[in-house]
Each structure stands twice: as structure tokens, then as C-alpha cells.
Amino acid sequence: MKNLYILDDHPIVTEGLSQLLANNHNYQITTGQHHSELYNYLNHATPDLLIIDYEIQEHTALEILSYLRQKALQIPVLIYTMHTEFWIIKLLTKAEVAGIVTKNDKIDEIEKAIERILEENSKYYSPTALHIVLSIVGDQSAAKLVNYIPSPREHEIIQMLSNGLTSDDIAHQLNLSKNTIDTMRKNILLKSGATNVSHLMRIAFLKGWIAI
Template identity: 85%
Template sequence: MKNLYILDDHPIITEGITQLLANNQQYQITTGHHYSELYNYLNHTTPDLLIIDYEIQDKTALDVIAYLQQKSLHFPILVYTMHTEFWIIKLLTKAEVSGIITKNDKIEEIEKAIKSILEENSKYYSPTALHIVLSIVGDQSAAKVINYTPSPRENEIIQMLSCGLTSDEIAHKLNLSKNTIDTMRKNILLKSGATNVSHLMRIAFLKGWITK
């Protein structure tokens, strides 16, 4: 059972998200409408995931994140927001939130994000948020990235590439031929829309495929 905490000062939103997730027996959901309710909750419970609106009364999600860091509280945070200004999205990515969804996206993006964060231990950016994030780093491949998730073997190769390993070294570690690794590398670049390995590493970091 995963404990989810939903923080939004509009009851209709917390009720709507709760209803959306009602059929999933894996989630135990707590809601709050003021950040003080969250802070009281954290005195006795640590959620597996905090789902929070960017704007809460006179504070923002960034203020709440700063409070959590001050208290040395660490758990995944999914932020949804009506704001699509690149500087806000950039601040959220810099704060290393686990997911960003904009209110321009479809409601099912929330379910996708929760699954990605809790079950796959991966960051999640909704289509609208991902376009903004990739534009920040100069990437124009958002459409391809949205629909691509590396296979376990592809992810293994991405991890090794992130450590600076060459095709020869990866081939040796995986007991495969260099030609096979070269082909797989080309396929990963093609599927992700990356133009080279450096570009792939930026995408992989933003998507949460690698964490360092």
C-alpha cells in the first residue's frame, strides 16, 4: 500500500484526483487544503508521494520543497500547475521534483505520472511540460521522447554510456559483440530523437533514466 498525500486549496481538485485513483487498491490517499495540514501530517507520517498544486494560498510548491529540505524530509513530489512559463518549469526541474504536469494536459497524465514515479522509479514530465523542459536545454525531440521508454537492455546500455564506457567496454561487460552494441546505440539514438550521446544523456537525465 502506497501513501499518497494530495495538497490543493481547492477541494474540488483533491476530490477529483481522489476519485480518479479510487479504483486502485494500492493507494491510500490523504488530502489537505492548506500547507499547515501537510506539515502536521508529516509529524507522524511520511508519504510515498506528495501531489501538490504549484500555488497554495500565499506559497508555492517551491516554498514547500524548501521547508521539506530544511526538515531533511525526502520523498517524491509530483507538481501540477496552470503555469507554463519556462522559468517556473526550470525552477521545478532544478528543485529535482519527480514529476511535472500542466493543467493543459489530460487528466490521465496524473495516473501515468504516479505509476512512473512509484513503480518505475522514474521521473515523469507530461507532454506539455516535457516540451518546455526540452526547449530549455535546446532539444527539439520532445515528440519522440514522449513515446519512447528504453527496454531493460537499452536502459542498461544508457547507464553504461552515462559512466563514459565505450562500445568495446560495454560489449565486454555484456558479453556481446561490438557490432551489436553499435547497432543498439544507433537504435537508442533514433528512438529517443537524440543527435549524439551527449544529447542522449541530457534527455536521459531529464526523463529520469539516469540519476547522476
């Protein structure tokens, strides 16, 4: 059974989400309305996923993310919020949250996000959040962004490209021919919908394949 912790200072949200998830899924749900409740909980337990609003009373999700890093707690965080301001979404993506769902999205988006994060270990942006994220980077490859998942070898090559390695460099490190690497690069661009390596890096950042 997966353990979820929901942090939101609106009881109607925590109660509604708890009921939805408990009825439809085999989740153990814990809720809190203040960051101190969460911190106390983390002293004796580690949830599989944190679901938190961006703004909790006088605190923000960014402060909580900073706290998790300071404590070296590797817990994925799903943001569920009314805030859709450009700068907030940008800060959250840079903070490498596991997902963003807005309260303007359909309720099943929260279930999709939880499943994607917990079962596939990947990031998830709801349609509203994804539209904002894509506008940040000027990327209109939404369909490809959502569907393509690189293989372990493709992921390795994407990581190397993000570090500035050339096809020759990658071929040498992987003990493969340059022609093989060039072919794999072309396939990655095709599958991801990217037009070039720079475009691919933007997509990779959004999907959480690399960190910038």
C-alpha cells in the same frame, strides 16, 4: 493500497481530485491546504506520492522539495499546477520532480502520471508540460522520449556516458569488447531518437535517467 497526499490551497481541486482517484482507483487519499499540514502529516506518515501545486499560499513547491531533502524523505512529488511559465518548469525539472501535469491538460493526465510514477518508477510530463520542457532543451524527439525505456544494461551505459567515460572506458569497466559497447551505444541512440551523445544526455535528463 497506495497512499497519496494532495496539497493544494483550492478546496475544489483537492476535493475533485480526491473523488476522482477514490472512485477510479484503490488509493488512500489525504489532503491539505497549507504546507504546515503536510509537514505535520510527514511527522507520523510517509505517503507513496505527493501531489502538490506549485504555489501554495505564500510558499512554493521548491520550498517543500527542499524540506523533503533536508529531512531525507525519498517521496516522489508530482506537480499539478496552472503555472506554465518557462522558468518555473525549468526550475521544477532541475529539482527532479517525479512529474508535471498542468491544470490545462485533460484530467486523465493526472491518472496517467500517478500510474507511471508509482507502477513504473519513472517520470511523467503531460503534453503541455512536455512541450515546455522540450522547448527548454531544443529537443523535438517527443514521441521517442515518451516511449523508450532503457534496459538495465543500457541505463548503466547511459550513466557512464553522462560521467564522461569513453567506449574504451566502459568496455574495460564492464569487461566487454569495445565493439560491443559501440553497438550498444548506436542502439541506444536509435531507440531514443537522439542524434548524438549530447542529445542523448538531454533526453536522459528529461526522463530522469540521470541528474545534472
